[in-house]
Amino acid sequence: MRRQILHFFLAGCIGFVVDAGGVQLLVSVFDANPYLARLLSFLCAANATWLYNRSVTFVGRGSFALVGEWTRWMLAMSAGFALNYVTYAALVFHFPTVRAWPVLGVAAGSTLGAIANFLSAHHWVYGGPANGLKSRP
Template identity: 40%
Template sequence: MRHQLTRFLVAGVMGFLVDTGVLYLMLWLGLGYFAGRAISFLCAVWTTWQFNRRYTFAPSRHQSIWAEWWRYLAAMSAGGGVNYAAYSGAVSLLRPAPWLPVLAVAVGSVAGLVVNFATAKWWVFRRARSQ
């Protein structure tokens, strides 16, 4: 499980970079902190799913890749709720600054980590062999 958690954290760092980068792009395009974050979150979830299904957890042979994606999106949305609440709190409570989006995404990512790992390991990839 330690190796899975380490790889899950690597995927999380990748997702964080995508999430933050896309959020700054969305802000530059004129979307606000909340609409921009909805788009950046979906991009980050897709990125982490690609990494996690290949390197962290063995994909299930009992479900289609399409079904796996929807399960993963649902699972990450549970942690995403925690993540988004923490992100929203940071955006609402802190003074606007150039570094605010990256800090708020980081706060949200840490807050949702445990929920995301648990749902990925024991729900999305539960039929996969343990490593």
């Protein structure tokens, strides 16, 4: 369990870089709407964390059906993202500094979302018994 938490945290760091970097790039360079940009950056981050977690954190657990596992992952991460996004949107709406630097809002919402995401990944997406495999195809 400690190993899973550590690797889930590392995956979350990767996801944070993808999410925060993506939203900041879209807002700063492309003048994108910060609310819509966040939805796109979340999708990119969720895919990045899924790839890491299925390959490292939860290797040998869960389903081998790639599309089914990805679908469960995206649904599970959406619950954590809802908590994360509400925090982000409120900060962007109320604080001009966060509107200009949305990475700050991403950081604030990430802690709430991370807890929900780990619990749903551990118990639902990869909640099956370990199958003893060291790696996946």
